[in-house]
Amino acid sequence: MELSGLENIYAESSVDYPTISYEDITVKNPASILLPYDTTKIDKLKVEEDEISKSLSSTEAIKKNNFIVVDNNVVFRPGPRVIDAIKIIRSGTSTSANVTQANNLGTYNTGSKIGYNVGALIYTRLFDSFQFSTGLDFAGKNFEVTPPSNVNTGTPGANTRIDSTTQKVANNYMNIPLNFNFGGMVTDKLGFTFNGGPYLGILLSTDDKSGMGYKNFDFGLVGSLTANYKIAPLTSVLLGAKYEYGGLNNLGNTPYVDRVSTSSLGFFTGIRLAID
Structure with missing residues (x-):
């Protein structure tokens, strides 16, 4: 030609x-x-x-x-772009809590519950196969907790009686991830990427009545593995798995508990819109 x-x-x-x-x-x-x-x-x-x-x-x-x-x-040769892609995801997650009780109290027993995760992430390319991502990620971290039977005794400074029956805790967060992403296409249509790093979570609401005293902020780590299948030149469908560990900053610290952290595992689907 x-x-x-x-x-x-x-x-x-x-x-x-x-x-x-x-x-x-x-x-x-x-x-x-x-x-x-x-x-x-x-x-x-x-x-x-x-x-x-x-x-x-x-x-x-x-x-x-x-x-x-x-x-x-x-x-x-295209130079650096401010925005390389936008990813919109929706998933279900299973969250469990790890609770360290205060001295002279029995054990807080916990169980996993299903929550939700909806978000939009923006990717900016740093190198050919290395990206930075951030955005907004709304997460419902739900779990089950049974306080010890003696929770209302031996807790100096505690002014509120705690329900010692098994109850569901529903916490809603707005997370802001600060992650790195790397990966690429293995065929013309199929690619795999890993996304991981820290996140900052802002507590939007909680119905906790078990005396754990949730803080307004959650600092944690998140990692996900995503498969993307190209359906159009700039559009891909996504399927992946995500793990999130929350509470590096200790989510709760009251007369009843010394420490609270959470672990969430979920699978998600979504769509990726590339900007070329």
């Missing part, structure tokens, strides 16, 4: 364009690299954008490993 329009552009110029090797891809006529993309490895190349638009008007561009290759000669 001939690049219609390029010959006339170069015929009008007295510059002799060399051939330059750019990250193992040979670029002929390097001035045709579109600005303002990353040209840090190519010395002081400038080109008029209207000339480039003419050269692309009747050619086919093929994206290969973050390069756009036109007729195997002209290569455009």
Whole structure:
């Protein structure tokens, strides 16, 4: 295929364009690299954008490993993007609590309950296969707890009587993840990614009556493994698993308990919208 329009552009110029090797891809006529993309490895190349638009008007561009290759000669290397993709997820989670009781009290027995998880994450690309992600993640962390029978005795400073029967605790959080993401495509359609790091949770509501005294903030760790299947050039469906450990900062500290942490495991589905 001939690049219609390029010959006339170069015929009008007295510059002799060399051939330059750019990250193992040979670029002929390097001035045709579109600005303002990353040209840090190519010395002081400038080109008029209207000339480039003419050269692309009747050619086919093929994206290969973050390069756009036109007729195997002209290569455009996209620079860093502020937003690389948006991921919307919805899942069910099972949460269990770990409670360390105060001195002279019996054991807090806990059990797992099903909760929810709905969120939207934004990815920004740092390197070709390494991204940073953040966003908003709304989580319902529900579990079952049975306080010890002597919970209302031997607790100096406790002014409220605690129900010692088994009860469900429903805590709703808005989490802000600060995670790193890496992975990639294993075929043209299928890819796998790992996303993990810390998160900050803000307690929106709780119905705790078991004397654990939930704090307003939850600092924890989260990790997920996601399979994505491309259904359109910029759209993929998602299926994955997620584990979250909450309470690095100790979720509760009252006369009844010394420490509270949570563990959540869930499976999710969603959609990924890439920005190219």
